[in-house]
Amino acid sequence: MSLGNEVEPFRAAVHEAVDRLVGHWRALADERLPVTRPGRAPGATVAALPALPPEQGEPLDRILQDTWDTVVPGLVHWQHPAFLAYYPTGNSPASVLAELVTAGLGVQGMMWTTGPAATELEQVVTDWLAQALGLPGHFLHTSGNGGGVIQDSASSAVLVAVVAALHRASRGRWRDLGTEGRYRLYRTDQANSCVAKAARVAGLGESTVVPTLPGTARMDPRALRERLAADRAAGGVPAIVVATVGTTGTCAVDPLADIGRICREEGVWLHVDAAYAGPAALCPEFRWLNDGVGAADSYAVNAHKWMRTGTPCNVMWTSDRRSLTEAMSVSPPYLRNEASDTGAVVDYRDWQIPLGRPMRALKLWYVMRAHGLQGLREAIRHDVRMAALLAELVAAEAGFHLVTHRLGLVVFRLDTDPRTREVARSLAGDPALLLSSSTVDGRPVLRAALGSPLLTEATVHRVWRTIRRHAAPGGPTASEVEVDDDRRVV
């Protein structure tokens, strides 16, 4: 950077950006901004921007102004208190601060030798979090055979687990010869879409879908055992089972202890995708979620879902780090170095799909320190209370049916399927809140995941009033869907 000219405009722009962001957060907290703008047609942002980049540089303050004029109004505000779709994406001032510092330091942490403190900080914070979640000691770096790594997503964690499992199941043969279509992945139809995607990306094609226990969305262990036996009989090699702690559809929790026992007996890798629900185990009262996790070979949570940490921040642990690193290590001469050759250090490039990586640990370190375990637990308990409140309101209302309610997720429907679809459609046109539409057991449902860092009890009541209004005969009145034009905010 030609620091002479660039420093003062940068300092001023950062000051301005933080003021704009604080104003934005306040507007979200006060619900002066809509969650989304349902009427916005595809192409509006494209049309608002020039077709070619500028030849000459432009001042940072003009770019900030354009951000708020052109980009912000076209976003869906995931941090809005009434953003209840999918699962939340966490955030906090500490997380945002860490992104600033990480970007400013500009370090690439692919190997220990390219940023020793970046690597070691990641070892420390993943060990911190493993202990805070009550995970077994063999997931810690200090165990010697295990350890944690920060991935960009639960998707990447699953793919890494699949690659490691294939390596182990084939005794390294896969690494040279490929999958040959014989290796199998097992999941339920409730597993996140990223699991089926990982099986495809890893060259396995379609994965084997294990039935769920009747009347639940939980994997049936007996059915798993049958599928494994059937595949073996047909010449297949069961490589990996992916169980879920907190499914996307209904926050169901697979029976880890039973599944883990089968995987141990059968010599099959068990990966546990606890992307959403996993962080709840920070609270002793929710630690049961991980009962049986001791038999897992790998386990992953999205700190960026429910731990006040901005996306991306998935934390993955394994008890068998050799399978990861042996599967993925490729060492051309320009990456060879003394520290790696001795085996005394962790080279995170071999724990993930990409070669390069930013310094990922600073953000989690900032968040865990700024909130402390108490703060993180309080945030989870708050959301769980808010979800319980919404569930109560739904359950008490004539014409509404609570389908399921666990942790921060509330799934409900109306009397009839056409009514549910009709209300879902009506709600989708309301900028003041955002729910997901989905299906459970083939029936349409509405799905509210409570977890915005700005969520309050007042939001829940307002959301509930809005939902009832859309369900009322004749649909919503206009009065409560008014929101400020966000161009006016800060």
Add this chain to the structure above:
Amino acid sequence: MSLGNEVEPFRAAVHEAVDRLVGHWRALADERLPVTRPGRAPGATVAALPALPPEQGEPLDRILQDTWDTVVPGLVHWQHPAFLAYYPTGNSPASVLAELVTAGLGVQGMMWTTGPAATELEQVVTDWLAQALGLPGHFLHTSGNGGGVIQDSASSAVLVAVVAALHRASRGRWRDLGTEGRYRLYRTDQANSCVAKAARVAGLGESTVVPTLPGTARMDPRALRERLAADRAAGGVPAIVVATVGTTGTCAVDPLADIGRICREEGVWLHVDAAYAGPAALCPEFRWLNDGVGAADSYAVNAHKWMRTGTPCNVMWTSDRRSLTEAMSVSPPYLRNEASDTGAVVDYRDWQIPLGRPMRALKLWYVMRAHGLQGLREAIRHDVRMAALLAELVAAEAGFHLVTHRLGLVVFRLDTDPRTREVARSLAGDPALLLSSSTVDGRPVLRAALGSPLLTEATVHRVWRTIRRHAAPGGPTASEVEVDDDRRVV
């Protein structure tokens, strides 16, 4: 965020962080900080940190202080002007500002509907960059069949290309049945390690290594044709060729036009990995690098290497977006939405491995606008001049041999291999600069990639004096390797 208590400490911490970062950059620019601390033993950072996370939250200013006390001294400073290892990781104030704003907005852009402006901005900036690089029009979103996407790394871009190529080569069969070990990837031994890794991760096992033209590090098109024919004769299905524009070893450029012609004739996907050298095509005088790229099915550059953009920011284009999205789309009910169902929008989740993603485009938009094309070109030309200067100094020095010099890369050796190894070892112990050791044609070499945003002519002369001193009889004197203790800076 309980905005009441968190806003003012956050604002103050951001102000403090930007002051610390500016101080850090100045210390790097003035070379008051070392690039690295070669003597630091593995475990030093682990030992300096507590084994458990705090129960209570801590103030942000204490965390910042600890960052500079504990983490920064243990980093390798990739932004240091004398960081000459691997390839550079770019940065600029505009890029850092964008990371702050992106983190603060906290939007997840997996589908158009989850952040319309995030998606459309990415369509616009990737079209901007394609045009600025002189790429063919079929790589633009406006073409209808093509378009650009921001990945986290060149590794991920290659893997996505492999997945799309397998889909196309198998007419979708791969998606259901897996790879069955018959599909083949072709590369030279000079391709980045991520190419071999992608072949493994995608279930292909070892890739086919195509010989290079004698005396060069460039793929031999005739040998490629022979390998394709041999594999077909043996029942294999050639799926993808990965060519490189700017290899990691010597910045060699594969003959794209010849390779592309063969790929077209043979119906094989051509991916071009231009991670390092690609951005040079912003300058008309380097546009020859991409001669023949019109026949490629996908092409990727790392904006985070040579475009003043912080990591991660890989930009990948394809002329066949349907193969990407058909290969990777998995649509459970909770992700279904009207906009996606109409096919009128881009859903970037189907252009990448992970489901979730941050708003990736803001950073590239800020960088392209803040510098303008002129500024980005000037930065590349500056680095090319600096490399030419170093190459001249090397070539003129008795006992040194220039092995290769292209763009910002200078590769050299000493009279004998033992001498090269000895000087490499001596330089590795010097905190004032960082080069890579590698091998070319089996002989050890030293490798300097010039591209730190803080690089000046004075740095080049200082680096050269240091190298000469290490090569002098008796090794370096102590006087010039002194650097401040970085704990004292800011």
